[in-house]
Amino acid sequence: METLHTVTEQHAHTTAHGHDGGHHHTETFISKYIFSLDHKTIGKQFLITGMIWAVIGGLFSVLFRIQLGWPDETFPFLERMFGAWYTDGKLNPEAYYSLITMHGTIMVFFVLTASLSGTFANVLIPLQIGARDMASPLMNALSYWFFVISGIIMFASIFLPTGAASAGWTIYPPLSALPQTSPGSGDGMSLWLLAMVLFVVSTLLGGLNYVSTILNMRTKGMSLFKMPLTVWALFFTAIIGILSFPVLVSGVVLLIFDRTLGTSFYLSHIVIGGVPQPYAGGSPILFQHLFWFLGHPEVYIVILPAMGMVSEILAVHARKPIFGYKAMIFSILGITILGFIVWAHHMFMAGINPFLGSVFTFFTLLIAIPSAVKVFNWITTIWKGNLHITPPFIFAVGFVSMFISGGLTGIWLGNSTIDIQLHDTYFVVAHFHIVMGIAAFFGMFAGIYHWFPRMFGRMMNTNLAYIHFAITFVGSYLIFWPMHFQGLAGVPRRYYTNNNFEIFAVFNGMNKVISIAAIIVFFAQFLFLVNFFWSIFKGKKSTQNPWNANTLEWTSPVEGIHGNWHGDIPEVHRWAYDYSRPGNESDFIPQNVPLTDKEKTEADH
Amino acid sequence: MAEVLEIKEHHTAHQLPTPDNGEGGEKSPMNISYGKTMMWYFLLSDAFTFSAFLIAYACLRLGHKWWPNPNDVFNAMPFMGHHKIPMGFVSIMTFILIMSSVFVVRAVQEGHRMNKNGVMYWMFWGILGGAAFLGCQAWEWQHLLAEGMRPFYNVFYEGKDGLTTLWNIHEQGKPMFSPGPVAFGALFFGITGFHGFHVFTGVCLNIWGFFATANGTFEKRGHYEMIEKLGLYWHFVDLVWVFVFLAFYLM
Amino acid sequence: MSDHQLTEEEYKAQVAGVWKVTVILSIVTVVEVAAALILGPHLPKWIMNPFYAIASIAKAFFIIGEFMHLKYEKRVFMLSLGLPLFFLLWAIIAFGVEGNYLHKLLYLIK
Ligand code: HEM
Ligand SMILES: [Cu+2]
Numbered sequence: 001m002e003t004l005h006t007v008t009e010q011h012a013h014t015t016a017h018g019h020d021g022g023h024h025h026t027e028t029f030i031s032k033y034i035f036s037l038d039h040k041t042i043g044k045q046f047l048i049t050g051m052i053w054a055v056i057g058g059l060f061s062v063l064f065r066i067q068l069g070w071p072d073e074t075f076p077f078l079e080r081m082f083g084a085w086y087t088d089g090k091l092n093p094e095a096y097y098s099l100i101t102m103h104g105t106i107m108v109f110f111v112l113t114a115s116l117s118g119t120f121a122n123v124l125i126p127l128q129i130g131a132r133d134m135a136s137p138l139m140n141a142l143s144y145w146f147f148v149i150s151g152i153i154m155f156a157s158i159f160l161p162t163g164a165a166s167a168g169w170t171i172y173p174p175l176s177a178l179p180q181t182s183p184g185s186g187d188g189m190s191l192w193l194l195a196m197v198l199f200v201v202s203t204l205l206g207g208l209n210y211v212s213t214i215l216n217m218r219t220k221g222m223s224l225f226k227m228p229l230t231v232w233a234l235f236f237t238a239i240i241g242i243l244s245f246p247v248l249v250s251g252v253v254l255l256i257f258d259r260t261l262g263t264s265f266y267l268s269h270i271v272i273g274g275v276p277q278p279y280a281g282g283s284p285i286l287f288q289h290l291f292w293f294l295g296h297p298e299v300y301i302v303i304l305p306a307m308g309m310v311s312e313i314l315a316v317h318a319r320k321p322i323f324g325y326k327a328m329i330f331s332i333l334g335i336t337i338l339g340f341i342v343w344a345h346h347m348f349m350a351g352i353n354p355f356l357g358s359v360f361t362f363f364t365l366l367i368a369i370p371s372a373v374k375v376f377n378w379i380t381t382i383w384k385g386n387l388h389i390t391p392p393f394i395f396a397v398g399f400v401s402m403f404i405s406g407g408l409t410g411i412w413l414g415n416s417t418i419d420i421q422l423h424d425t426y427f428v429v430a431h432f433h434i435v436m437g438i439a440a441f442f443g444m445f446a447g448i449y450h451w452f453p454r455m456f457g458r459m460m461n462t463n464l465a466y467i468h469f470a471i472t473f474v475g476s477y478l479i480f481w482p483m484h485f486q487g488l489a490g491v492p493r494r495y496y497t498n499n500n501f502e503i504f505a506v507f508n509g510m511n512k513v514i515s516i517a518a519i520i521v522f523f524a525q526f527l528f529l530v531n532f533f534w535s536i537f538k539g540k541k542s543t544q545n546p547w548n549a550n551t552l553e554w555t556s557p558v559e560g561i562h563g564n565w566h567g568d569i570p571e572v573h574r575w576a577y578d579y580s581r582p583g584n585e586s587d588f589i590p591q592n593v594p595l596t597d598k599e600k601t602e603a604d605h
Numbered sequence: 606m607a608e609v610l611e612i613k614e615h616h617t618a619h620q621l622p623t624p625d626n627g628e629g630g631e632k633s634p635m636n637i638s639y640g641k642t643m644m645w646y647f648l649l650s651d652a653f654t655f656s657a658f659l660i661a662y663a664c665l666r667l668g669h670k671w672w673p674n675p676n677d678v679f680n681a682m683p684f685m686g687h688h689k690i691p692m693g694f695v696s697i698m699t700f701i702l703i704m705s706s707v708f709v710v711r712a713v714q715e716g717h718r719m720n721k722n723g724v725m726y727w728m729f730w731g732i733l734g735g736a737a738f739l740g741c742q743a744w745e746w747q748h749l750l751a752e753g754m755r756p757f758y759n760v761f762y763e764g765k766d767g768l769t770t771l772w773n774i775h776e777q778g779k780p781m782f783s784p785g786p787v788a789f790g791a792l793f794f795g796i797t798g799f800h801g802f803h804v805f806t807g808v809c810l811n812i813w814g815f816f817a818t819a820n821g822t823f824e825k826r827g828h829y830e831m832i833e834k835l836g837l838y839w840h841f842v843d844l845v846w847v848f849v850f851l852a853f854y855l856m
Numbered sequence: 857m858s859d860h861q862l863t864e865e866e867y868k869a870q871v872a873g874v875w876k877v878t879v880i881l882s883i884v885t886v887v888e889v890a891a892a893l894i895l896g897p898h899l900p901k902w903i904m905n906p907f908y909a910i911a912s913i914a915k916a917f918f919i920i921g922e923f924m925h926l927k928y929e930k931r932v933f934m935l936s937l938g939l940p941l942f943f944l945l946w947a948i949i950a951f952g953v954e955g956n957y958l959h960k961l962l963y964l965i966k
Contacts, residue, residue, distance in 0.1 A: 130630065135639040208646055212639040218631040242650045243940055250657035254795065262757035263791035265661070268962060278757065278781070281788045283958050286664055289951060290657060340943040344950065353957040356950060569630070635933040649937055656944045660951045667955025668962055676896065692889050699885055707878045710923050714870055717862055840923040844916055851912040855892050856905050 037137035040560050042144050043122030044455060047448070049148065050115020051529065056155075057106035058522045060099045067091045069515025071497040084161075093496045097166035098184050100494060102158060104169030105192070109199060110154070112302040112440045114147050117241075120305055120447055121210045121234045123455060127553035128228050130219025130570060132563045135212045139205045146202035150195045157191035165192035168494060170291055173266040173284045177258040180272060190259070193252050200245045207238035219552070221572035225329075226591070228551050228576040229322065232329050233308020236336045237301050243340070244297035251290030258282070288350055292343035299436050300339045303403075304332060306443020307374060310396040312576075313450050314378055316549045317393035318385030319587050321577035324377040331370035331377075338367045348416040349423040357416040364414035371407050375400065386580065386587070390547070391465035392450035398473050399442040405477075406435025409484065424494075427487025430480045438476045445472075445528070452532075453546045457558045458539030464531040468524060475521035482510050550576045550590045574599075644834045648841045651803075655845050658796050659852050665788045673761040673789055675854045677769035681748050695854050698741045699846065702804075705734025706843040709811070713836040716829025721818060724832060728815045731839065735808040742801050746794070756794045759785035793853060800849050803842050810835050877922040884915050 036042060063082070066075065067090075074089030085095035122140065126133055134140045157164045166184025167175040171192065179186040214235050218227075254265040266287045267279035315322040322328065344352055344360040378400050387393065409431040412418050422428060445468075452460050486507055491498060498504040545554040552572065556564045570592035578589040595603065635642060666672055676691040683694070708731035715723030753760040753774040762784035764770025772784040814835045823829045862870075888911050896904055921927035926934055 136643070139643075204647065204650060208643045208650075211646060212642040215633040215635055215642055216639040220630045222631050224634065242646055243653055243943065246650045246654035247657040250654050250661065253799070254658075254661065257756065257791065257795055261791075263795070264757065264787050265665070265791060265795075278783065278787075280783065281665065281669060281786050281962065283665070283668060283962075285954065285958070286661055286951075289664075289954065290661065293657070293947065341946050351961065353953050356953050356957075634930075635936070636930050637933060645933075645937060649940060652941075653944070656947070660944070660947050663948065664951040664955035664958065667952060668958030670959070670963065676892065692892060696885065696889050700882065703878065703881050703885070706919070706923055707874060710874050711871070714867070714874070718867060837924055840919055843923070844919045847912050847915050847919070851908055855888060855908040855912075856901075 035141065037133070037141050038562055039122045039126050039134050039137065039140060040455065042140055043119050043124075045144055046115050046118030046122060046147070047455075049144075049151065050111050050119065051532075053106050053110040053115065053151065055525075055529075057103050057111060058525065060103040060106070062519055062522050063091065064096055064099045064103070065515040065518040067096055067496070069512045071499055094163055094166060094183050096496045097168075097182070097494075098158070098164040098188065101166050101168050101171075101184070101192075102154075102164050105154070105165075107437065108169055108298070108302065109196070110147075110151060112436070112444075113241075113298065114199065114202065116302065116440060116444050117210075117234065117237055117305050118144065118147065118206060119444075120230070120309060120451075121206065121238070123451060124230055124553065125210055125213055125234060126217070127454070127556055127564060128231050128551050129214060129217065129222050130552050130572065131213060131217035132565075132569070134209050135217055136209055139209050143202045143205035143209065146198050146205065150198035150202060153191050153198065154195040157188045157195070160187050160191070162186045162188055164188040170288075170295065171255075172291075173255060173258065173287050174270060177255060177266050178270070178272070179259065193256055193259075196252060197249060200249050203241050203245050207241040210234060210238040211242070219569045219572060222552075222591075225326070226572055226575050228308075229311040229325070229328055230305075230308040233304045233311075233332055236332050237304045240297045240301050240304070240336055240339065244294045244301075247290055248294035251287055251294070254290075255287065285347065285350055285352060288347050289344065292346045293340075295346060296343040297339045299432070300335055302436055302440045303443075304335070306399060306440045306447075307332070307403075309447040309450070310378065310399045310443050311374075311381075312551070313392045313396040313446050314381050314400075315577050315579060316450075316547050317388045317390055317396070318382040319388065319579045320381055320385040321579055322377070323380035323383075324373070325575065325577060327373055328377055331373040334370035334373075335367065338363060338370070342367065345414055345416075345419075348419045354416075361414060361416045365411065367414075368407070368411055371403075375404055375407070388547075390449070391460065391462055391469065392446045392547075394466070394469050395442050395446035395449060398469065399439050399446060401473075402434050402439035402442055402476070406431055406433075406439060410435060421490075422487060424492055425487035426483040426491050426493055429493050430483035430487060433480050433483075434476070438480070442472075445469075448532070450547065451553075452535065452539075453542035453558070454553050454556075455560075456536050456539070457542055457560065458535050459542050459546060460535045460539060461531050464527050468527045468531070471524035471527075472521055475517045475524065478517035479514050479521065482514055486510065545590075548586075548588045550578060550588055552591055555590065555592060638830065640830060640834060641837070644837050648837060651841065652845075655796075655799070655848070658799065659848060662792045662796065662852055665792065669786050669788065671763045671767060671786065673759070673785060674769040675856075677771075678749075678761050679745070679854060681745075683744055692854060694741065694745065695850065698738055698745075699850055701734055701741065702738050702843050702846050705731050705738065706840050708734060709836045709839045713829070713833050716823070716832045719824070719829070721821070721824055724818045724823075724829060725815060728811060728818065728832070732808055732811045732815060735804055735811065735839075739801060739804055739808065742797065742804075746797075749790075749793075753779070754790050754793075756791045757787055758783045759787050759790045761785045761789065796849060797853070800842070800845055803845065807835075807839050807842050811839065873922060877918050881915055881918055884911050887911065 033041065036045075063078070063085075066078070075086070076089045078091075079086035079089050085092060085099075091099075122134070125131075154164075162183040164184060165171065165176070165188040166182055167189065171189070175181050175185055176189050177185075179189070214227075214231060218224075254263075257263045258265050258267060262278075264279035264282035266284050267277075267282045270277040270279045311322055311328055342360060342364045344356065345364045348357050348360075382397070409427065413422055413428065413431055449460055449465060452458070486504075487493075489504070489507070491504055491507060498507070542558055544558055547554075552570060555570050557566065572591045573594045574589065574591055576591055578584075580587045581589060633639075633642070637645070679695055680689040680691040681694065682688065682690045708727045712724045712727035712731060715727060752771065760772040760774060760783075761769050762772055772780070814832055817823065818829075818832065823831060888908060891904070891907065926937070
C-alpha cells in the first residue's frame with residue numbers, strides 16, 4: 001500500500017519549514033500562544049497553569065495552618081479577605097474541611113500530576129528523542145484544554161454558597177455519597193466529581209500521546225536503551241496513568257450513581273436522623289479499593305517524572321555518567337509493577353480482611369528494593385563527581401534527601417501492625433508530604449531551573465535561586481519533621497482543632513512553629529515566581545548549551561522554532577551520559593557525536 | 606485525530622517518511638503506526654474501566670447471601686407474550702453484536718484492498734447491527750422497568766427454597782424496602798448502561814466513518830487506517846459484551 | 857497497515873478465516889447457553905462458573921486474535937497488552953477475598 005505517499009500534519013511542519021520556503025503559516029498571537037499545537041508552548045502552558053494552581057493550593061494550606069497554629073485567636077483581616085469562610089474572625093469548620101480537601105486535590109492532581117507530567121513530557125519528550133512534535137499535536141492541545149476546563153469547574157466549586165467538596169482528597173463515602181451529610185457533600189462534591197472525570201480525559205489524551213510518541217517518533221540511532229532517563233521515567237508515568245486512572249473513573253461513576261440514582265454501591269445500614277435509609281448491600285470499603293487502585297499508582301505518577309529529571313540533572317551537574325543506567329530503568333519498571341499491587345496498604349485499618357492485609361504488607365515492603373536501588377545509584381553518581389553547585393543540582397540533591405527521609409517512614413507504615421498505631425495520624429501526613437509533596441516539588445524546581453534556558457532562551461538568576469532553595473529546604477523539614485512526633489503521640493489528622501484533647505496541649509508550641517515555617521516557605525516561593533517571570537523577559541541570554549549537557553534538546557535552536565530543528569534532525573550515536581570520558585578533551589560528548597574509531601573497536605568487544 | 610488535518614500537496618516533491626516512523630528514524634519496537642498504537646492502548650485503558658466495574662460486581666455479589674438466578678430474570682422475548690424463554694432474547698442480542706463485528710472486519714479487509722464500495726457496503730451492515738443491538742437493549746430495559754426493576758429497587762427476591770420469585774408490584778403493591786438485593790438492579794443497569802453507551806458511541810463513529818468513506822476522504826489519503834481504528838473500537842465493544850454476558854446472564 | 861498489495865489468494869484466505877471464527881464464536885455461545893439451560897439447574901456453581909469463564913475467555917481470544925488482528929502483530933506488542941492484565945488478576949483475587957469478607961460484615965448487623 002501507498003504509505004510512502006502519506007503525510008500527516010506532523011510532516012507538514014517539516015515541509016513547511018524545512019524545505020518549502022514559500023509556504024508559511026501566518027501565525028497570530030492566538031494561534032501562537034493560546035491555541036497552540038506546538039509541544040513547547042503547550043508545555044509552558046501546563047507549567048504556568050500549574051504555578052497558578054500551586055499558589056492557590058499553597059494559600060489554602062496557609063489558611064488552615066493558621067487555624068491549627070492559633071486555634072484560639074481571631075483574625076479579622078482574614079475575615080475581611082475571605083468573607084464567608086470566616087465568622088467572627090475564625091475559620092469555620094466547614095470551610096476548614098473544604099480547604100484541606102481542595103489543598104490535597106489541587107496539589108496532588110492539578111499541580112503534581114497534570115502540571116508536572118504535562119510540562120516536562122511536553123517540553124522534553126520530542127526534544128530529547130529527536131522528534132519535530134508529538135505524534136498527535138491536536139490531542140496534545142486537547143489534553144491541555146481539558147485540564148483547563150476541569151480546573152475551571154474545580155475552581156468554580158470553591159465559590160458555591162455551600163462550599164467546595166469537603167470529604168478529603170480521597171472522597172470516601174458515605175460523606176461523599178450522601179449530600180445531606182455535610183454542606184460540602186452537596187454541589188461542591190458534584191462539581192469535584194465532574195472535574196475529576198474531565199481531568200482523567202486530559203490525562204489519557206496526554207498519556208496515550210506520550211507513549212506513542214516515544215515508541216514511534218524517535219530519531220535515527222535513538223534506540224530505546226539510548227534514551228535519557230527522563231524519557232524513560234515519563235514513559236512509565238504515562239503507562240501508569242493509562243492503566244490506573246480509568247479505575248478511578250469507574251469508582252467515581254458508581255459514586256455518581258449513588259448520589260443521583262439512589263443506588264447503594266457504597267452504602268448500607270445508613271440511618272439519618274433516626275430514620276433508616278433504603279440503602280442496602282453496598283460497601284464503603286469497595287470504594288476505597290477502587291480509589292486506591294488508582295491512588296497508590298498515582299503517587300508514583302507524581303514521583304517518577306521527578307526521579308527521571310533528577311537522574312539526568314545529577315549526572316549533568318556532577319559531570320559523571322549516571323551510575324547503573326539499566327538498573328535505573330529496571331527499578332522504574334519494578335516500581336511501576338509493584339505500584340499496582342500494593343494499594344490496600346492505605347486501608348489496613350478500614351476493615352479489610354486482616355489476612356489480605358498481610359499479603360499487602362509483603363508486597364508493600366518489596367517496593368523498598370527498587371526505591372533503594374535508585375537512591376544508591378543517585379548517591380553513587382555524585383560520589384567523587386566534579387560537582388557544579390548550580391540551582392538545578394542543589395534542588396536535585398534536596399530531592400534525594402527528601403525521598404530518603406520520607407521513604408524510610410513508608411517502611412514503618414507498610415507494616416500493617418505498626419500502622420494500627422500510626423494510621424490517620426500526623427505521621428502519615430509527614431510521610432507523604434516529605435516523600436511525595438516536597439520531593440516532587442524539588443524535582444520540579446530542579447527541572448525548571450535546568451530546562452528554563454531551553455524553554456525561554458534565558459537563564460534564571462542564581463542567587464535568588466540559592467535563597468529560594470535554602471528557605472524551602474530548611475523550612476520544609478521544619479514543617480514536616482515535627483509532625484512525626486505528633487503522629488507517634490496519636491494526634492489525628494484532618495481535625496479542625498485538638499483543643500478538646502488535653503494530652504495534645506503539649507504540641508501547642510510545636511504547632512505554632514510548624515505554622516510559622518509554613519507561612520515563611522509559602523512566601524519564599526514568590527522569590528521563585530519573581531525570578532521565573534523576570535527571567536523570561538530580562539534574564540541573561542542563554543548560550544546554546546549552558547550546562548554542557550549531552551542530550552539532544554541542547555542542539556535545537558535556543559529561540560525555540562516550530563519543528564525543533566532547522567534541516568535534518570540530528571542522528572544519535574551514543575547514550576546520554578558520556579561525561580568526563582577518559583582520553584577525551586572536553587568533559588562531555590553529546591549524543592549526536594559519532595563514535596570514534598577507538599570507541600567502535602571497543603564496542604565490538 | 607491527526608489524520609484529519611492531513612496536507613497532501615507536498616508529498617510529490619519530497620520522499621517523505623511514513624507517519625508511523627518519525628522522520629525515517631528508529632522504528633517502533635511494536636512495528637505499528639502511532640495512530641493504531643494509541644487506539645490499542647486506549648482500549649487497554651478502557652478495558653481497565655470495564656474490569657473495575659465487573660470486579661466491583663464480583664465483590665458485591667460475593668458479599669450477598671443470595672442472588673437472583675438470571676434464567677428467571679431474563680426470560681422475556683418480544684412478541685412472545687408471557688411465554689418464558691430463558692436466555693432467548695439475550696442470545697439473539699449476542700449474535701447480532703457478533704455479526705456486526707464480523708461485518709466491520711469485512712469492511713476493514715476491503716479497506717486494505719482500497720475497495721471503497723466494499724468498505725461502505727460492510728460498514729453499512731455493521732452500523733445496522735449496532736443499531737439493532739441498541740434497540741434490543743432498549744426493549745430489555747423497558748421490560749425490566751415495567752416489571753418494577755429500578756437501579757435502587759429489585760423486585761426479584763428469594764422465594765421458597767431459594768427460588769427467584771418476582772414480586773408483582775401491580776398486584777401485591779410496592780413494599781417500602783426493596784424485596785430483593787438492591788445491588789442486582791444497580792449493577793445491571795449501571796454496567797449494561799455503560800456498555801450501551803459505548804455501543805452508541807461506536808455506532809456514531811461508524812456512521813461518521815461511512816460518510817467519510819463515501820466522500821472519498823480515505824481514498825484521497827491513500828489508506829483506510831481510520832476504518833481499521835474504528836474497527837478496533839467496535840470489536841472491543843463486542844469483546845466487553847462477552848464478559849458482560851458472562852457476568853450477568855451466565856454466572 | 858500492511859505494506860504490500862494483497863494477492864487475491866491472501867485476501868480469500870483472510871475472508872475465509874474471518875467466517876471460520878464467526879462460526880466458532882457462534883458455536884461457543886450456543887454451547888454456553890445450552891449448558892446454562894440444561895446443566896445449569898443440576899450442577900453446582902463451582903463447576904458451571906469456571907466452565908463459563910473459560911468459554912468466554914476462549915471467545916475473547918478469538919475476537920482479539922482474529923477480528924482485532926492481534927494474532928498477526930509482533931510478540932512484544934501482544935505482551936505489552938497482555939501483561940498488564942495480570943494486575944487485573946490480582947485485583948480479582950483481592951476484591952474477591954474482600955467480597956467474601958463483606959459477606960460476614962453485611963450480615964453482622966441485623
Ligand atoms: C518505601 C516506599 C513506601 C512505602 C512502604 C509506603 C507506605 C505507605 C503506607 C503504608 C501508607 C498508608 C499510611 C496510613 O494511611 O496509615 C502511605 C501513605 C501515603 N504514601 Fe507512602 N509509602 C512509600 C513511598 C511513598 C512514595 C514514594 C509516595 C509518593 C511519591 C508516597 C505517598 C503516600 C501518600 C500520598 C500517602 C497518604 C495518602 C492519604 O492517606 O492521604 N509513599 N504510604
Ligand atoms: Cu500507597
